[in-house]
Amino acid sequence: MYAFEMERPETLADAVAALKDEEAQALGGGQTLIPTMKQRLAQPGRLISLAGIAEMKGIDSDDDGRLCIGGGTTHGAIAAQSDYPALAALASRIGDPAVRNRGTIGGSVANNDPSACYPAACLASNATIVTNAREIAADDFFLGMFTTALEEGEIVTEVRFPVPEAANYQKFAQPASRFPLVGVFVAKFSDGVRVAVTGASEGGVFRWSEAETALSDNFSAAALDDLNVSADGMISDLHGSGAYRAHLIKVMTGRAVTAAG
Amino acid sequence: MSKVSMRVNGRATSGEIEGRTLLVEYLRDTLSLTGTHVGCDTSQCGACVVHVDGQAIKACTMFAAEAEGAEVTTIEGMANADGSLNTIQQAFQDHHGLQCGFCTPGMVMSAAALLKDNPRPSEHEVRQYLEGNICRCTGYHNIVKAILAASGQDVSAIAAE
Numbered sequence A: 001m002y003a004f005e006m007e008r009p010e011t012l013a014d015a016v017a018a019l020k021d022e023e024a025q026a027l028g029g030g031q032t033l034i035p036t037m038k039q040r041l042a043q044p045g046r047l048i049s050l051a052g053i054a055e056m057k058g059i060d061s062d063d064d065g066r067l068c069i070g071g072g073t074t075h076g077a078i079a080a081q082s083d084y085p086a087l088a089a090l091a092s093r094i095g096d097p098a099v100r101n102r103g104t105i106g107g108s109v110a111n112n113d114p115s116a117c118y119p120a121a122c123l124a125s126n127a128t129i130v131t132n133a134r135e136i137a138a139d140d141f142f143l144g145m146f147t148t149a150l151e152e153g154e155i156v157t158e159v160r161f162p163v164p165e166a167a168n169y170q171k172f173a174q175p176a177s178r179f180p181l182v183g184v185f186v187a188k189f190s191d192g193v194r195v196a197v198t199g200a201s202e203g204g205v206f207r208w209s210e211a212e213t214a215l216s217d218n219f220s221a222a223a224l225d226d227l228n229v230s231a232d233g234m235i236s237d238l239h240g241s242g243a244y245r246a247h248l249i250k251v252m253t254g255r256a257v258t259a260a261g
Numbered sequence B: 001m002s003k004v005s006m007r008v009n010g011r012a013t014s015g016e017i018e019g020r021t022l023l024v025e026y027l028r029d030t031l032s033l034t035g036t037h038v039g040c041d042t043s044q045c046g047a048c049v050v051h052v053d054g055q056a057i058k059a060c061t062m063f064a065a066e067a068e069g070a071e072v073t074t075i076e077g078m079a080n081a082d083g084s085l086n087t088i089q090q091a092f093q094d095h096h097g098l099q100c101g102f103c104t105p106g107m108v109m110s111a112a113a114l115l116k117d118n119p120r121p122s123e124h125e126v127r128q129y130l131e132g133n134i135c136r137c138t139g140y141h142n143i144v145k146a147i148l149a150a151s152g153q154d155v156s157a158i159a160a161e
Helices: A014-016 A032-039 A075-080 A086-093 A105-111 A120-125 A209-217 A242-260 B023-030 B087-094 B102-116 B123-132 B141-150
Strands: A005-007 A025-027 A046-049 A059-061 A067-070 A128-131 A135-137 A142-144 A156-161 A166-173 A180-189 A192-198 B002-008 B011-017 B050-051 B054-059 B072-073
Touching: A014 A046, A014 A120, A075 A086, A075 A105, A075 B054, A086 A120, A086 A166, A086 A180, A105 A120, A105 A156, A120 A156, A120 A166, A120 A180, A120 A192, A135 B023, A166 A242, A192 A209, A192 A242, B002 B054, B011 B023, B023 B050, B087 B102, B087 B141, B102 B123, B102 B141, B123 B141
Parallel strands: A005 A046, A025 A046, B002 B072
Antiparallel strands: A059 A067, A067 A156, A128 A135, A128 A156, A166 A180, A180 A192, B002 B011, B050 B054, B050 B072
């Protein structure tokens, strides 16, 4: 990979200051960025490693009962918590154990890979993405494939998850990459159901609003019987056509509802 | 170039590195600890798995600078104090858990991490845990058997395949 300077700030304030440099790029766990740099698809002049910032790590609950996860928290640590089991199950199936010991939720959310798992959990849970500058609702955060509401140099410091009454994530894994070909996160709250789909759309993660309406009336897989997802705008590649992915969305949503109970 | 210091297999080490120096490059090229292998260099194969502060990670997908001050364990640090094979290594030998041996350092390091957290894993748990370790020789069967045996479980009922 190309040469670069490495900085390892120990406080969020120092990291924010270091990222004001035009050449600077934040480095989370590096499980996406390092392979990307090896392929020379990214060429930052300066890497600001966030791994040494203790204040960005850890899991807590706030007064509203939300699960607050520091941006520097690893998938492995999220898989080990028991306050939000559906989120733990999602984290436990990202990559492999060694990848989960390095990769962080902040890095994943900031990258917004169209096939990443966390964006579905954030959107379905109505999570709040907290940065060094502001709080952003998940509905306003994920703007498209690899695109978020983050400004240059803005760091995801925390993600706050309201914990649903019932929830489940179903991932139809693409076996080589272990990313979801289609992943569906269903979250049932007292005031309605939210359904978020990852892996399928050219626009990145999205909410399936027809299913949300149907499931809010009747939380059972049968409520989806009359619904169909259009293949328009779905990703078509060697792993599956857009029509296949559209079909999988309905199947995986049904499975998630059944598993959530 | 900048200086990095870390403990590797209980010994204090330091060296001059670039920002882009990977942990596996520091281990192999600076410290000459060539037991940690680079199979794919794309964090798929797991031949480079080492422990950093007790956790299994892929040394090809972590910068050496980020291991500053860390406690690192590699395959060279796994044998018993008298130089004999430890329980996991011996089980790999006893149950033919390797053929060419290229993936074995990573397999042993992953197995050690698994057994630390889960001392008596099921066969399914072992197979699931090895998702990030690729072996192109054995078909995994004897690797799984070796790890189950190393955990003290009776593997006589598991047929050789």
